[in-house]
Amino acid sequence: MRERREHFGVYLAGLRRARGKSQRQMAALLCDASGTQSVTRTEISRWERGRRVPEVWLPWLAQLLAVPLQEIEQAAAYARGDESARLPGPAASLSALLPEGDPLRATGTVGRRIGATEILDLANRVHALRLADDVLSGGDLIDPTFRELRSALALYRESTFTEDTGRQLLAQIGELGQITGWVASDAGRLADAEHAYRLGLDAARQAGDAPLAGNLAGSLAYQWSNNGREREGAELAEAALRESGPAAPAVARALFSDRVAWAHTRAGKPDSAQAAMRALGEAHAALDEETDGQAPPWAYWVSREELKIMDARVFTELRRPLRAVPLLTDVLSRYDITHARELALYRSWLAVALADANEPEQAAAEAQRVIALAGELSSERTATRTRVVLERLQPFAVVPEVRSVLAEHRHLLHVWPLT
Template sequence: MAEDRRRREFGQYLAGLRRRTGKSQRQLAGLLCALSGVQSVTRNEVSRWERGGRVPEAWLPFLAAALRTAETQLQQAVAYARGDRLAQLPGAAATLAELLPPGDPLEPLTARTGHRIDAAKVEGLAARVHALRLADDVLSGGDLIAPAFRELSAAVTLHREASYPDDVGRSLLVQIGELAQITGWIASDAGRHADAERAYRLGISAARQAGDGPLTSNLAGSLAYQWVNAGRVQDGIGLAQAAVDEAGDDAPGKTRALFLDRVAWAHAKAGRAHAQEALRALGEAHDALGDDGHSEAPLWAYWVSREELEVMDARVFTELRRPLRAVPLLADVLARYDATHARELALYRSWLAVALADANEPEQAAAEAVRVIELSGDLTSDRTAARTRTVLERLREYDDVPEVRAVLDAHGHLLLTGP
C-alpha cells in the first residue's frame, strides 16, 4: 500500500539523519530521553520509527535538536509519511523514471550537444561503478539509492549527448550495463522494486547492444532473483535459466557459478517438488567455479567465491527444510565472515535462525534472532527487514519456550512493519 511505502521511506530518511550525526539507535534513544526529561524512548522504539512502524510526531522538537535538523523539515517528512499529497520527503531520491529520458533512454540524440569523450572518460566511470559496488558491501540500499540513480542518469545522458568513436561507445554501453546492475540491486535492497526492474531492463538493453553476453546474463539473473523473492517464482525460474543459456558454456567459471546459483535459489523457492532441480543446479555451480579453463572473470564477479556458494547451498537447504545440512554450513561460513558486511551477516544469520528452528532448537534460534535484529537495526535494507519478519514468524511456533517468548515480547512489533 502507498501509505506503508511512505512510512518506510520516512523511516529510511530518519535513519539517514541519525547516521549522519554518527549516533547509534541506542545513543539517539538516550539523547531523546535526556532532552525531553522523559525516560520512555528505547532503542526498540527508534528501530520501530526507522522501519516505518510508527511516526514519532510527538518527538519532533527533540528529534530536531538531537539530529541537528530543522523541525520544519521533520514536519514536512511526517506530512509525507501521513499521506499528504502535496508533501515531499526532504532529500528523497527521485524515481528512476523521473531521471531517465522518455522513450528509449539509450537512443542517441540526432544532434549531439555534448563534447567528444575518449577512453579515459569511460575508465573514470568504470572506477566509480566499482566504487559503488564496494560501497554496497558495507552500506544498505537506502543509503546508496540517491547517488546510484544520479550516476546512472548521468551515464545515460553522456551516451545520448556526447560524441565518441565506436570502441568508446561500446565501452560506455558496458559501463551503463554494469551501473544499471548495481543500481538495480541497490534499489531492490531499498524496497524500490519497480525502480530496480527499470534499471535491470535498461542494463539488459545496454549490455546486448554492447555484445556482452555474461553481463546480459548477470542483469537477467538479477531480475530473476528479484522476481523470485517477490513471489513470481515460475517467471523467475524461466528467466534465471535463460540467463544461464544466454551466457553459454564459454562464459567465465565464476559467472556461470553465479548464474547457476540463481537457478538453484529459484527452484528452492518453488518448494520441495523442485528439490532435485535445485540441488542439481548447486552441484553445477560448484563445478563451474572449479573450471579454470575459460576466460578471466569480469571485475563485477569479484565477490563470487567458494564461501559464497556455500552460503547459497545453506540457504537452499534451509528453504527445502533440510536443517541438518544447512546449520553446519552456515555456522562455518559465519565464523569466518567479514564483520564489516553487516547486511550479509544479518541475512545469513536469519537463515541460520530458521534452520535452527526447523531442527527443533528454539533456544538457539531465539539467540540467532536477537543477533539478526541487532545487526539489522541500523540498516536501511528492505531485505534484512523482510528476513527479520520471516525469522520472528517462524519463532511463533515455539512461543511457549521462555527464550522465544522473550524475543517475541521485545521485538514482535517488527512483524507489524511489513509491506
Template sequence: MTSTDRRREFGAYLASLRRHSRRSQPQLAAALCAVSGAQSITRNEVSRWERGERIPDVWLPTFAQVLGVPLHELEQAAAYARGDAQAALPGVAATLADLCPAGEALEPPTAPCGRRIGATTVEGLAARVHGLRLADDVLSGGDLIVPAFRELHAAVRLFRESSHSENTGRDLLVQIGELGQIAGWIASDAGRGEDAERAYRLGISAARQAGDAVLVAQLASSLGYHLSNTGRERPGLDLAKAAVAEAGTDAPAATRALFLDRVAWAHTRAGEPQSALRALGQAHTALDTPGGAPAPSWAYWVNRQELEVMDARVLTELHRPLRAVPLLQDVLGRYDVTHTREVALYRSWLAVALADANEPEQAAEEARLVIETSGDLSSERTAARARTVLHRLKAFEDVPEAREVLIDHGHLLLT
C-alpha cells in the first residue's frame, strides 16, 4: 500500500469519526477552535485532513477531546498514515486477500464440521445483506465498508466451517454472492478499488457455484462498471456485454434493463456513442417487457427514474446538453432527498451539462451544491465528480459566479 493510500485511509477514518459525532465539517472546525482557543481551523482545513492531504498531529489532543476518542487511538492512526509498519488503523476491515487463501476460495470442508445450520440462519443473513443495501441508499462507502466486509468475512467462514444440506449450502452461496456485490460497490465508493475487485470476483465464484446466472451477471456487470470508471474501458465493456449474455433473454425485466444500462455506459466510456444510444433504447424496451420472472430483491431500486438518470449521464458524456439538462432537472425534482450521495452525483452531471449548454451561472450554482454536499460524504465517487465539475468550470473563469466557486474550492483540484 502506498503512502498516499495510507493517508487517504487516515482521512476517511477522521471523516467517519466526525460523522459519528453528527457534525458537519464547518461544525467540527468551530468546535476545534472553541476547545483549542485557536481561530485558524477552517472547514477547508478539516476537508484537507479528511482527504489525507495533511496529518493534524498538533491537533490530535483537541480531536480526542471534541470527538470523545482515546488519544492513543488517534496517535496510532496518525502513525499508520505516516507509514509506521507496526501501526494499524482502528476499525479497518480485513481485505479479501486476507479472507481468501490460495486455491478454491469457497471450497467447503471435505467432511462435516462445526455446527449444522439450516434455512433460519441463511434467512437471517439475507436480511442483513438487504439491510446493507438499504443503508447504502443513505450512507456512503466510508461509513459502510467495515460492516460490509465483516459480514462477508463471517459468511465465508460460515460456509467453510459449518455443516449444512445441499439446498442450504446453495442458498448460503447466493448470499455470499450478493454480499460480494454490495461489498464491492461499497469498497469502490470508498476508493478501495482493489478490495472492490476482489469482492466482485469472490461473489462471481459463489454465484457460479450456486448456479444463479442472473446474480453472476449482476456481479460481472458491476465489476465491468468499476473497470469502465477506472480507465479500463475495453475490459469493462467486454464484461458488461458478457453479463447480458450470461443472464439470457429470460432474465427478469428489471435486471436485463440494468445490465443493458451498464452496457450503454461502457460504450460511452469506450467512445462508441451510437452503440451507447442503442443500448439505452434496449434497456427501456427490456423494462417495458410484460410478464416474465419476478425481479430478485437486490434489483428493488431499478425503475424508470433510474434509467432516465443513465440516459442523462450518457447524453452529458456525449455533449448533448439540450437533451440532458431537462431530463436531469426533472429527475432531481422527483428524487428522494435522503439519498444524499446520489443527489450530489446527479447534480454533478447537471452542472457539466449546463456548462456544455453555455449556462455558466447555473452550472456554478449546481457545482457549489455538489461540492458542499460531497464534503460531508465518505464517497470517492462524489469527490471525483466534484473535481470533474471544477475542471469544467475553469473554462468560465471570467464569469463571476464560476470564478467565485473556483476561488472557494479550487484547492480540491490539487488532490
C-alpha cells in the first residue's frame, strides 16, 4: 500500500511541475479555489511523498492541474489499493513499464541495423541524465530516466548489430540502469531502484565491463545500507569492490572503497569503525595513484573534495564531530550552489556533527539551512535527512534557537513531543 501511495505522489508531483508551480504556489491556488486556508506547502509535500491521499481535494487538483477528474480519481483509487485501478502515465512502477520476462532477450525479429552513431547518441543522452541529476531531484528525473531505459532496451531487443556494437549497447544499458536506480531511489521508489540496478548489473556483466558491474553492485549496496539492510549492504559493497577487479581505474576503486567505508559504518558491528577507517584510507590511496588510464564517464564527479565529504559523513556516523565539522565546513564553503540536493544532504551531516559537538545553536542554524534547501526538492533522501536532523536536535529543546526550529518544523516529524 505504501509503495502505491508513493507512486501516486510521484504522479501528482509530476503534474504540478508540468504546470510550472512550486509546492507553495500550489497550496495557495488550492486555498483560493476552495475558499479555505487549510492547505499548506507541507500538506502538498505529504501528498507528493505518499504520506496521504488528498481525497477531498481531488476535484480542485484536477481543475488546477488541467487533467480529467476521472484520471486523478483513478490514480487516487490506485493509491488506496484498488486492484482494478491503474496509475496513469509513466509514474507506474518500472516493472510494469519494461518488457515481460528477460528485458535483455532479443525479440527474434530482424530490425534496423545500428552502429557507432546510435551508440554515441545514446551515450550522450546517458551522460546528459547524469549531469541533470547534479541539479535536479529524483522526482523531477524519474520519468525521463525510465523513458531512456525503456528505449535502450527496445533498441537492443529489436535491432541488429555487430558483436562489438552489442557489447557497447549493453554497457550503455548498464549505465542507464545505474542512473535510473539512483534517481528512483532518490524519489523514494526503492523497489524500482533495485529492479533497475539488477537489470543494469546483468547488462554490465554481459558486456564484460567489470568496473561498471562494480558500480552497479556498489550502488545497490549503498541503498541497502541506508534502508535497513546494513549487513547485506556491507557484504555487497565488499563484493562490488572485488568484482571491479584490480585493473579498475583508480577513480573507480576510490569510489568503491568509499562505499565500503560507508557500508561498514552503517553496519555498526564491533569492528565496523576499524573497517571503515581502513577503507577510507584505501580510497585516498587509490586517488593518489598516478595513472594514465581514462576514468569512466560515470565516475566524473569523484574528486578529493567528495572524498572529504565521505570522510566527514563517516566521522559523523561514528560520533567523531571534532574530525567531521572542519572537513564539512571547509568543503561546503566552496560547494556549487546549484547542487541543492547535495548541499542539503551535506549540511544535514554538519548539523548532526555540531549537535554531537554540543554546539546546539550552530546546529539549529544549519538545520534551518537544510530545511530551506530541502523544501522544494522532490527527494526522499533530503526528506529523510531533515527528519534525522530534527530528531537529533530534540535533546536540546530547551535552547531557544533549537526550540524555535522544532516548533516551526515539528510537522516534518511523525511524532514530536514538544517539552
